[in-house]
Amino acid sequence: MRGLVPLVAxxxxxxxxxxxxxTYPGGSMAMFEYANESWSNEVMYTVTPKxxxxxxxxxxxxxxxxxQGVGANxxxxxxxxxxxxxxxxxxxxxxxxxxxxxxxGKDPKAAVxxxxxxxxxxxxxxxxxxxxxxxxxxxxxxxxxxxxxxxxPYVGEFGDLHTWLMLQVDNKPxxxxxxxxxxxVRLFKGPVLVEFGASQxxxxxxxAMFYF
Amino acid sequence: MxxxxxxxxxxxxALAVPAAAQPASPASAEQLKMHKAEDIxxxxxxxxxxxxxxxxxxxxxxxxxxxxxxxTFRRTGKVSGVSVDLTAKEVRLKFAAGANIDDATIxxxxxDAGYAVVDVRRTAA
Numbered sequence: 184m185r186g187l188v189p190l191v192a193x194x195x196x197x198x199x200x201x202x203x204x205x206t207y208p209g210g211s212m213a214m215f216e217y218a219n220e221s222w223s224n225e226v227m228y229t230v231t232p233k234x235x236x237x238x239x240x241x242x243x244x245x246x247x248x249x250x251q252g253v254g255a256n257x258x259x260x261x262x263x264x265x266x267x268x269x270x271x272x273x274x275x276x277x278x279x280x281x282x283x284x285x286x287x288g289k290d291p292k293a294a295v296x297x298x299x300x301x302x303x304x305x306x307x308x309x310x311x312x313x314x315x316x317x318x319x320x321x322x323x324x325x326x327x328x329x330x331x332x333x334x335x336p337y338v339g340e341f342g343d344l345h346t347w348l349m350l351q352v353d354n355k356p357x358x359x360x361x362x363x364x365x366x367x368v369r370l371f372k373g374p375v376l377v378e379f380g381a382s383q384x385x386x387x388x389x390x391a392m393f394y395f
Numbered sequence: 396m397x398x399x400x401x402x403x404x405x406x407x408x409a410l411a412v413p414a415a416a417q418p419a420s421p422a423s424a425e426q427l428k429m430h431k432a433e434d435i436x437x438x439x440x441x442x443x444x445x446x447x448x449x450x451x452x453x454x455x456x457x458x459x460x461x462x463x464x465x466x467t468f469r470r471t472g473k474v475s476g477v478s479v480d481l482t483a484k485e486v487r488l489k490f491a492a493g494a495n496i497d498d499a500t501i502x503x504x505x506x507d508a509g510y511a512v513v514d515v516r517r518t519a520a
Contacts, residue, residue, distance in 0.1 A: 207463040207508040209470065232507045263454025263511035265484065306456055306481065341461040341479050371458060394459060 204256035204272055204300070205235045206394065216390035219353055219363055219382075220244040233258045239276055239296070241317070245358060246325070250294055250317055252278020267305040274298040280319040294319035309333040309347065327355040333369070345371040351380065351388070360384055443476040446487035448496075451513040452505055455484050460510065467508045471496060484513075 206212060206229045215224045225239040234257055241250040254276025262269040280294035298315035311331040318324040333349035347369035354362050365388050367380030374394040381387055455461060461479035464486050468477045473496050476489035486505070490496070496504075498515045505512045 203459065205509070206459070207467055210463065210466065232509055258509070261454070261509060263452075263509075265453050265513075266456070268454040268456045268460070304456055338482075339458075341458055341481050343458075345458060373458070374462065394462065 203270065203302070204237070204274060205229050205233070205258050208232060210394070212392055212394050214390070214392045216388075218365075218388045218390070219355060219358065219360065219386060227256065237274075237276065239278075241296070243325070248280055248282055248317075248319075248323075250276075250278055250280045250296060252276035252294070252296055254278075254296065267303060269303040270301065272300045274300065274315070280317065280323070292319040292321055292323070304333075306338045307335050309349075325355070325357065327353065329353050331367075333367075343372070345369075347371070349378075349380075353382075360386070442480075443478040443487040443489045445489070446476075446478075446518060447490045448488040448501065449516045449518065450486040450488065450501060450505060451516070452484055452486055453511040453513055455479065455481055455510065457481075463508050464505065464510065467504050468496075471504070 204212075204225075204227055206227075208229055208231055210229045211227060213224075213226045216222070220243065222242040222244075223239065224241075225237050227235045227237040229235040234255055237254050237256060239250075239252055239254065243249070254274065256275075257273045258270060259273050260269075260271040274297065276296040278294055278296070279291045281289050281291040283289045294317060296315065296317050298313060300311070300313040302309065302311040304310070309331070310333075312329070314326070314328045316324065316326040330352045331349050333347045335345065335347050337346070339345045349367040349369060351365040351367050352362070353365070360382075363382040363384060363386060365380045365382040365386075367378050367388055369376065369378045371377075376392040376394075378390045379388065452464070455464075458481075461481060464479055465477045468474050468486070468488060473491055473494035474488050475491040476487075478487045479485070480487070488496070488501075498517075501515050502512045
Protein backbone atom coordinates (compact mmCIF):
# COMPACT_ATOMS: atom_id res chain seq x y z
CA MET A 184 0.00 0.00 0.00
CA ARG A 185 2.82 2.37 0.86
CA GLY A 186 4.26 1.61 -2.55
CA LEU A 187 1.19 3.17 -4.16
CA VAL A 188 2.03 6.63 -2.88
CA PRO A 189 5.12 7.22 -5.02
CA LEU A 190 3.48 5.39 -7.88
CA VAL A 191 0.44 7.64 -7.84
CA ALA A 192 2.63 10.69 -7.38
CA UNK A 193 4.69 9.75 -10.41
CA UNK A 194 1.68 9.12 -12.57
CA UNK A 195 -0.04 12.26 -11.39
CA UNK A 196 2.90 14.39 -12.41
CA UNK A 197 2.73 12.59 -15.72
CA UNK A 198 6.26 12.51 -16.63
CA UNK A 199 11.77 8.47 -17.09
CA UNK A 200 14.76 9.61 -15.27
CA UNK A 201 17.93 8.10 -16.58
CA UNK A 202 18.68 5.36 -14.12
CA UNK A 203 18.94 1.62 -13.93
CA UNK A 204 15.79 0.08 -15.36
CA UNK A 205 16.17 -3.13 -13.35
CA THR A 206 16.40 -3.34 -9.59
CA TYR A 207 16.00 -6.67 -7.79
CA PRO A 208 13.30 -9.34 -8.08
CA GLY A 209 10.12 -7.92 -6.60
CA GLY A 210 11.34 -4.33 -6.68
CA SER A 211 9.54 -1.54 -8.49
CA MET A 212 10.40 1.90 -9.76
CA ALA A 213 8.45 4.81 -11.12
CA MET A 214 10.40 7.22 -13.26
CA PHE A 215 9.51 10.39 -15.06
CA GLU A 216 11.34 13.02 -17.00
CA TYR A 217 10.90 16.28 -18.80
CA ALA A 218 13.60 17.24 -21.30
CA ASN A 219 13.82 19.10 -24.58
CA GLU A 220 10.06 19.45 -24.94
CA SER A 221 9.52 15.75 -24.29
CA TRP A 222 7.89 13.98 -21.40
CA SER A 223 8.44 10.37 -20.44
CA ASN A 224 6.88 8.23 -17.74
CA GLU A 225 7.74 4.66 -16.91
CA VAL A 226 6.67 2.31 -14.17
CA MET A 227 8.73 -0.87 -13.86
CA TYR A 228 8.58 -4.09 -11.95
CA THR A 229 11.66 -6.30 -11.75
CA VAL A 230 10.71 -9.92 -12.35
CA THR A 231 14.10 -11.63 -12.37
CA PRO A 232 17.66 -10.37 -11.85
CA LYS A 233 17.84 -9.84 -15.61
CA UNK A 234 14.37 -8.67 -16.62
CA UNK A 235 11.88 -6.02 -15.69
CA UNK A 236 8.50 -5.34 -17.24
CA UNK A 237 7.35 -1.81 -17.80
CA UNK A 238 4.49 0.42 -18.77
CA UNK A 239 5.52 3.66 -20.40
CA UNK A 240 4.14 6.83 -21.86
CA UNK A 241 6.04 9.39 -23.92
CA UNK A 242 5.00 12.71 -25.34
CA UNK A 243 6.93 14.91 -27.73
CA UNK A 244 5.55 18.41 -27.70
CA UNK A 245 7.73 19.69 -30.52
CA UNK A 246 6.65 17.03 -32.99
CA UNK A 247 3.27 16.49 -31.43
CA UNK A 248 3.17 12.76 -30.92
CA UNK A 249 2.56 10.48 -28.02
CA UNK A 250 3.36 6.85 -27.33
CA GLN A 251 1.83 4.47 -24.84
CA GLY A 252 3.27 1.01 -24.55
CA VAL A 253 4.18 -2.01 -22.52
CA GLY A 254 7.57 -3.61 -22.66
CA ALA A 255 10.55 -5.12 -21.00
CA ASN A 256 14.08 -4.18 -20.00
CA UNK A 257 16.94 -6.66 -20.12
CA UNK A 258 20.22 -6.49 -18.28
CA UNK A 259 22.53 -7.67 -21.05
CA UNK A 260 25.75 -7.23 -19.11
CA UNK A 261 26.88 -6.28 -15.64
CA UNK A 262 30.34 -5.95 -14.25
CA UNK A 263 30.58 -5.82 -10.48
CA UNK A 264 34.01 -4.58 -9.50
CA UNK A 265 35.25 -3.90 -6.01
CA UNK A 266 34.71 -0.17 -6.36
CA UNK A 267 32.56 0.21 -9.44
CA UNK A 268 29.72 -1.20 -11.45
CA UNK A 269 29.08 -1.20 -15.20
CA UNK A 270 25.90 -2.20 -17.00
CA UNK A 271 24.41 -2.56 -20.44
CA UNK A 272 20.64 -2.60 -20.75
CA UNK A 273 18.36 -3.30 -23.69
CA UNK A 274 14.90 -1.78 -23.63
CA UNK A 275 11.87 -2.41 -25.78
CA UNK A 276 8.17 -1.59 -25.81
CA UNK A 277 5.28 -2.16 -28.14
CA UNK A 278 2.30 0.14 -28.14
CA UNK A 279 0.45 2.85 -29.93
CA UNK A 280 1.72 6.13 -31.30
CA UNK A 281 -0.72 8.89 -32.06
CA UNK A 282 -0.86 12.58 -32.84
CA UNK A 283 -2.18 15.45 -30.79
CA UNK A 284 -1.99 14.96 -27.05
CA UNK A 285 -5.25 16.80 -26.45
CA UNK A 286 -7.20 14.31 -28.52
CA UNK A 287 -5.40 11.44 -26.75
CA GLY A 288 -5.29 8.68 -29.27
CA LYS A 289 -6.04 10.52 -32.49
CA ASP A 290 -4.95 8.55 -35.54
CA PRO A 291 -3.32 5.76 -33.57
CA LYS A 292 -0.68 3.58 -35.19
CA ALA A 293 1.08 0.51 -33.97
CA ALA A 294 4.54 1.49 -32.78
CA VAL A 295 7.64 0.23 -31.04
CA UNK A 296 10.27 1.78 -28.81
CA UNK A 297 13.76 0.35 -28.57
CA UNK A 298 16.79 1.53 -26.69
CA UNK A 299 20.22 0.68 -25.42
CA UNK A 300 21.76 2.12 -22.28
CA UNK A 301 25.24 1.67 -20.90
CA UNK A 302 26.56 3.06 -17.65
CA UNK A 303 29.58 2.87 -15.39
CA UNK A 304 29.94 4.42 -12.00
CA UNK A 305 31.87 4.34 -8.83
CA UNK A 306 31.08 6.47 -5.85
CA UNK A 307 32.84 9.51 -7.26
CA UNK A 308 32.34 9.44 -11.04
CA UNK A 309 29.72 8.23 -13.48
CA UNK A 310 29.48 7.91 -17.25
CA UNK A 311 26.31 7.02 -19.10
CA UNK A 312 25.13 6.74 -22.69
CA UNK A 313 21.72 5.98 -24.10
CA UNK A 314 20.23 5.63 -27.57
CA UNK A 315 16.47 5.47 -27.89
CA UNK A 316 14.23 5.24 -30.92
CA UNK A 317 10.54 5.13 -31.74
CA UNK A 318 9.05 3.79 -34.96
CA UNK A 319 5.40 3.74 -35.98
CA UNK A 320 3.50 1.86 -38.64
CA UNK A 321 3.65 3.98 -41.78
CA UNK A 322 7.29 4.88 -41.47
CA UNK A 323 7.34 7.60 -38.82
CA UNK A 324 10.40 7.23 -36.65
CA UNK A 325 12.63 9.21 -34.39
CA UNK A 326 15.97 8.57 -32.78
CA UNK A 327 17.69 10.37 -29.96
CA UNK A 328 20.77 9.82 -27.86
CA UNK A 329 22.09 11.07 -24.59
CA UNK A 330 25.47 11.12 -22.93
CA UNK A 331 26.32 12.00 -19.35
CA UNK A 332 29.36 12.45 -17.19
CA UNK A 333 29.04 13.19 -13.52
CA UNK A 334 31.05 13.79 -10.41
CA UNK A 335 30.03 13.58 -6.77
CA PRO A 336 31.46 16.52 -4.84
CA TYR A 337 31.53 14.32 -1.72
CA VAL A 338 31.12 10.59 -1.10
CA GLY A 339 28.19 9.82 1.13
CA GLU A 340 27.28 6.75 3.08
CA PHE A 341 24.09 4.74 2.80
CA GLY A 342 21.24 6.91 3.96
CA ASP A 343 22.99 10.22 3.36
CA LEU A 344 21.88 12.81 0.88
CA HIS A 345 23.93 12.10 -2.24
CA THR A 346 24.67 14.86 -4.71
CA TRP A 347 25.91 14.58 -8.26
CA LEU A 348 26.92 17.35 -10.64
CA MET A 349 26.51 16.22 -14.21
CA LEU A 350 27.04 17.39 -17.75
CA GLN A 351 24.42 16.02 -20.10
CA VAL A 352 24.40 16.08 -23.88
CA ASP A 353 21.16 15.37 -25.73
CA ASN A 354 20.99 14.91 -29.46
CA LYS A 355 17.70 14.78 -31.33
CA PRO A 356 18.68 15.33 -34.98
CA UNK A 357 15.33 16.51 -36.30
CA UNK A 358 14.73 19.00 -33.50
CA UNK A 359 15.04 22.74 -33.94
CA UNK A 360 17.67 22.47 -31.19
CA UNK A 361 19.39 19.22 -32.18
CA UNK A 362 22.16 19.44 -29.62
CA UNK A 363 21.52 20.47 -26.06
CA UNK A 364 24.20 20.59 -23.42
CA UNK A 365 22.79 20.77 -19.91
CA UNK A 366 24.14 21.15 -16.45
CA UNK A 367 22.21 18.80 -14.17
CA VAL A 368 22.14 18.43 -10.41
CA ARG A 369 21.08 15.08 -8.97
CA LEU A 370 19.89 14.79 -5.39
CA PHE A 371 19.41 11.31 -4.10
CA LYS A 372 18.26 10.20 -0.67
CA GLY A 373 16.42 7.15 0.46
CA PRO A 374 14.02 5.92 -2.19
CA VAL A 375 13.82 9.23 -4.03
CA LEU A 376 16.06 10.64 -6.72
CA VAL A 377 15.42 14.02 -8.31
CA GLU A 378 17.33 15.83 -11.00
CA PHE A 379 17.02 19.33 -12.36
CA GLY A 380 19.02 21.47 -14.69
CA ALA A 381 19.06 23.69 -17.71
CA SER A 382 20.60 23.63 -21.16
CA GLN A 383 22.72 26.27 -22.92
CA UNK A 384 19.51 27.37 -24.60
CA UNK A 385 17.72 27.81 -21.31
CA UNK A 386 15.58 24.72 -21.65
CA UNK A 387 14.74 23.18 -18.33
CA UNK A 388 15.40 19.56 -17.46
CA UNK A 389 13.72 17.72 -14.62
CA UNK A 390 13.38 14.09 -13.66
CA ALA A 391 12.53 11.96 -10.70
CA MET A 392 12.62 8.33 -9.72
CA PHE A 393 10.90 6.57 -6.88
CA TYR A 394 12.12 3.20 -5.74
CA PHE A 395 9.80 0.95 -3.81
CA MET B 396 7.68 26.87 -21.29
CA UNK B 397 10.84 27.16 -19.30
CA UNK B 398 8.99 28.57 -16.32
CA UNK B 399 6.53 25.70 -16.32
CA UNK B 400 9.39 23.27 -16.49
CA UNK B 401 11.15 24.92 -13.58
CA UNK B 402 7.93 24.76 -11.62
CA UNK B 403 7.87 21.04 -12.26
CA UNK B 404 11.46 20.74 -11.07
CA UNK B 405 10.53 22.57 -7.88
CA UNK B 406 7.55 20.30 -7.37
CA UNK B 407 9.74 17.25 -7.77
CA UNK B 408 12.27 18.59 -5.32
CA ALA B 409 9.47 19.29 -2.84
CA LEU B 410 8.23 15.75 -3.27
CA ALA B 411 11.63 14.46 -2.25
CA VAL B 412 11.58 16.21 1.11
CA PRO B 413 9.12 14.06 3.06
CA ALA B 414 10.77 10.89 1.86
CA ALA B 415 14.17 12.29 2.72
CA ALA B 416 13.17 13.10 6.28
CA GLN B 417 13.21 9.58 7.63
CA PRO B 418 13.76 9.26 11.35
CA ALA B 419 17.13 7.84 12.32
CA SER B 420 16.04 5.78 15.26
CA PRO B 421 17.34 2.20 15.22
CA ALA B 422 15.22 -0.13 17.29
CA SER B 423 16.60 -1.50 20.52
CA ALA B 424 17.21 -5.22 20.98
CA GLU B 425 14.05 -5.51 23.08
CA GLN B 426 11.96 -3.72 20.48
CA LEU B 427 13.31 -5.99 17.80
CA LYS B 428 12.05 -9.04 19.62
CA MET B 429 8.54 -7.60 19.62
CA HIS B 430 8.26 -7.30 15.86
CA LYS B 431 8.45 -9.57 12.92
CA ALA B 432 11.71 -9.05 11.07
CA GLU B 433 10.07 -7.56 7.99
CA ASP B 434 8.36 -4.91 10.08
CA ILE B 435 11.53 -3.50 11.60
CA UNK B 436 12.12 0.05 10.49
CA UNK B 437 15.75 0.79 11.24
CA UNK B 438 17.14 3.84 9.50
CA UNK B 439 18.87 3.06 6.22
CA UNK B 440 22.49 2.33 6.87
CA UNK B 441 22.00 2.03 10.62
CA UNK B 442 24.76 -0.24 11.86
CA UNK B 443 23.84 -3.72 13.02
CA UNK B 444 25.41 -4.36 16.40
CA UNK B 445 27.23 -7.69 16.63
CA UNK B 446 26.26 -9.09 13.22
CA UNK B 447 25.99 -12.85 12.78
CA UNK B 448 27.24 -12.69 9.23
CA UNK B 449 29.31 -10.20 7.28
CA UNK B 450 29.02 -10.48 3.50
CA UNK B 451 31.66 -8.81 1.36
CA UNK B 452 30.08 -7.69 -1.90
CA UNK B 453 31.36 -6.27 -5.16
CA UNK B 454 29.33 -3.73 -7.11
CA UNK B 455 28.04 -1.73 -4.16
CA UNK B 456 28.32 1.80 -5.41
CA UNK B 457 25.18 3.63 -4.42
CA UNK B 458 22.21 3.84 -2.11
CA UNK B 459 20.01 1.97 -4.56
CA UNK B 460 22.44 -0.97 -4.42
CA UNK B 461 22.40 -0.82 -0.64
CA UNK B 462 18.66 -0.52 -0.45
CA UNK B 463 18.21 -3.46 -2.85
CA UNK B 464 20.27 -5.73 -0.62
CA UNK B 465 18.63 -4.45 2.53
CA UNK B 466 15.18 -5.18 1.14
CA THR B 467 16.28 -8.53 -0.26
CA PHE B 468 17.33 -9.77 3.18
CA ARG B 469 14.47 -8.18 5.11
CA ARG B 470 12.00 -9.95 2.86
CA THR B 471 13.33 -13.33 3.93
CA GLY B 472 11.77 -12.69 7.34
CA LYS B 473 14.81 -14.29 8.91
CA VAL B 474 16.78 -11.24 9.92
CA SER B 475 16.28 -8.80 12.74
CA GLY B 476 18.76 -6.35 11.30
CA VAL B 477 20.50 -5.56 8.04
CA SER B 478 23.04 -2.85 7.44
CA VAL B 479 25.08 -1.99 4.39
CA ASP B 480 28.44 -0.24 4.57
CA LEU B 481 29.25 1.23 1.17
CA THR B 482 32.82 2.09 2.14
CA ALA B 483 33.65 -1.35 3.55
CA LYS B 484 31.49 -2.94 0.80
CA GLU B 485 29.84 -5.14 3.38
CA VAL B 486 26.35 -6.31 4.21
CA ARG B 487 25.93 -7.13 7.88
CA LEU B 488 23.16 -9.46 8.95
CA LYS B 489 21.69 -10.15 12.36
CA PHE B 490 19.40 -13.15 12.33
CA ALA B 491 16.04 -13.14 14.06
CA ALA B 492 15.81 -15.37 17.12
CA GLY B 493 16.03 -18.99 16.07
CA ALA B 494 16.53 -18.14 12.41
CA ASN B 495 19.44 -18.69 10.09
CA ILE B 496 20.27 -18.34 6.42
CA ASP B 497 22.93 -20.67 5.09
CA ASP B 498 25.89 -19.39 3.09
CA ALA B 499 24.66 -20.77 -0.22
CA THR B 500 21.33 -18.99 0.18
CA ILE B 501 23.06 -15.76 1.14
CA UNK B 502 25.20 -16.00 -1.97
CA UNK B 503 22.14 -16.67 -4.13
CA UNK B 504 20.18 -13.79 -2.65
CA UNK B 505 23.02 -11.38 -3.29
CA UNK B 506 23.58 -12.69 -6.81
CA ASP B 507 19.87 -12.50 -7.63
CA ALA B 508 19.86 -8.92 -6.44
CA GLY B 509 22.50 -8.21 -9.07
CA TYR B 510 25.73 -8.17 -7.06
CA ALA B 511 28.79 -10.38 -6.61
CA VAL B 512 29.71 -12.05 -3.34
CA VAL B 513 33.38 -11.93 -2.47
CA ASP B 514 33.16 -13.60 0.91
CA VAL B 515 30.66 -14.72 3.55
CA ARG B 516 32.06 -14.56 7.04
CA ARG B 517 30.30 -15.95 10.12
CA THR B 518 31.18 -14.10 13.27
CA ALA B 519 31.86 -15.94 16.51
CA ALA B 520 28.75 -16.60 18.62
